[in-house]
Amino acid sequence: GGKNIGFIGLGNMGAHMVSNLMNKGHTLHVYDISEEACRNMEKKGAKVYSDTVKLASQSEFVVTMLPNNDIVSDTYHKMVQDGVRKDTIFIDSSTIDPNVVKSVQKYIKSKGARFVDAPVSGGVPGAEAATLTFMVGGTTEEYNAVKGILECMGKRIVHCGDYGMGQAAKLCNNMMLGISMIGTAETMNLAIRLGLNPKTFMEILNSSTGRCWSSEAYNPVPGLVPTAPANKDYAGGFSTALITKDLGLASGVATASNTPIALGGMAHQIYRTLNSKGLGNKDFSIIYDFLKNEKN
Ligand code: NAD
Numbered sequence: 001g002g003k004n005i006g007f008i009g010l011g012n013m014g015a016h017m018v019s020n021l022m023n024k025g026h027t028l029h030v031y032d033i034s035e036e037a038c039r040n041m042e043k044k045g046a047k048v049y050s051d052t053v054k055l056a057s058q059s060e061f062v063v064t065m066l067p068n069n070d071i072v073s074d075t076y077h078k079m080v081q082d083g084v085r086k087d088t089i090f091i092d093s094s095t096i097d098p099n100v101v102k103s104v105q106k107y108i109k110s111k112g113a114r115f116v117d118a119p120v121s122g123g124v125p126g127a128e129a130a131t132l133t134f135m136v137g138g139t140t141e142e143y144n145a146v147k148g149i150l151e152c153m154g155k156r157i158v159h160c161g162d163y164g165m166g167q168a169a170k171l172c173n174n175m176m177l178g179i180s181m182i183g184t185a186e187t188m189n190l191a192i193r194l195g196l197n198p199k200t201f202m203e204i205l206n207s208s209t210g211r212c213w214s215s216e217a218y219n220p221v222p223g224l225v226p227t228a229p230a231n232k233d234y235a236g237g238f239s240t241a242l243i244t245k246d247l248g249l250a251s252g253v254a255t256a257s258n259t260p261i262a263l264g265g266m267a268h269q270i271y272r273t274l275n276s277k278g279l280g281n282k283d284f285s286i287i288y289d290f291l292k293n294e295k296n
Contacts, residue, residue, distance in 0.1 A: 002026045005149065006059030008052060008075060009094070010037040013120070014065035016127035017093075017153045018046055024152040029055045052079040059088055061149050066094045068245065076104045080111045090115040091146055093134070095171075095242075097249050098164030099256075101137065105163045116142050117163060118150060119170040123238055131155045137166035171253060174246040177214070178267040178284070181243075184214040185288035188221045192292075199224060220288035229283035237283030244271040244280070 002025040007018050010032040018028050018041055028046040032038050038048045049055040056062055056079050066072050072094050090108055092101065092115070101117040108115035116138030126132045132154035136143050143159040150157045160169045187210065191201040202224050206216045218237075219225045229237035247268035254261040271284065279286050 003060050004058055006055045006062035009065035010041050012124050013127045019044055020130040020153045029058050031055050056084055056088060062088060062090045064092045064094060069096045069100045072096050073100055073104060080108060084111050084113045086112040088113050089145055091118050093118050093120050095119050095246055098167040101164040101167055114142055116146055117166040119166050121173060135160050135166035135169040137161060137163045171250045175250040175264040178243050178247050179263045180212045181214040181284055182267055182270055182287055185220045185291055189291045220285035230285055234282040234286040240271055240274045240282055240284045241280035243284040244275055
């Protein structure tokens with residue numbers, strides 16, 4: 001039957017996730033600091049709250065989909081500091097540091113409730129189509145308890161291990177993505193400068209050993225993949241600001257675990273440069289456009 005579900009963070013991802021939960025017959029109790037985001041969800045049938053304590057008191061599950069470490073941490077501290085329903089399970093689907101997950105989990109547990117990390121991949125289109133992959137960190141019992149709710153928003157719900165392991169999987173995937181996009185952009189740029197036809201070369205790449213998601217589904221050269229952001233002046237898609245955030249988190253956990261990530265670290269610095277040039281809102285495949293204009 002329909003559950004009472006709290007949802008905090010009604011942005012590009014959260015708004016679609018809330019709609020999908022409502023489509024499956026659940027009652028949604030929502031909060032966002034943006035009035036506009038709240039009104040839009042109210043129109044679709046969600047109950048809007050001005051206070052997360054009250055929201056949590058009405059909810060069997062609470063999902064958070066927020067920008068970063070500090071906002072996630074502050075939100076949970078404010079929401080549960082004066083106590084919480086012991087049967088509520090909190091699910092954070094934001095992309096944050098696995099160490100922040102561990103400390104929030106301890107705090108929620110000290111108040112008597114449960115918490116898991118469940119970051120997602122699939123982007124805004126995946127959120128809209130309810131085809132996200134959820135990477136869950138928690139006990140087997142907790143994974144089983146949240147799986148049904150997450151299935152309303154995604155198609156693959158994977159148990160990655162203990163608290164923080166969902167984030168670990170997410171950060172490792174996004175590090176690979178960030179590196180492979182730069183590799184694709186560099187390679188396409190060189191091929192084109194050497195005189196190869198971009199389409200011919202892309203077809204060779206995509207049927208050869210260099211093939212990857214960035215070269216095939218999301219090629220950064222305009223005019224090759226109709227649905228790719230490269231064809232829309234790099235608008236929409238996955239922002240340079242977000243991949244920079246994810247690579248910063250990967251760099252932090254790599255340093256803390258004494259793990260060499262030469263390419264991940266370099267990719268982080270390259271995307272930071274794009275941000276400092278005012279390209280943070282553009283899709284991260286804009287790295288191709290940047291390289292195209294460089295000569296050295
Ligand atoms: P967004 O910026 O569109 O949405 C964030 C929402 O949180 C906004 O509506 C904002 O008003 C709200 N917010 C900010 N501070 C708040 C607070 N203190 N209390 C309540 N609400 C607050 O971001 P998004 O694209 O929806 O991403 C959300 C999270 O999901 C991020 O951690 C991001 O890294 C991750 N993520 C994003 C994508 C993507 O493609 N956009 C994919 C996977 C994961």
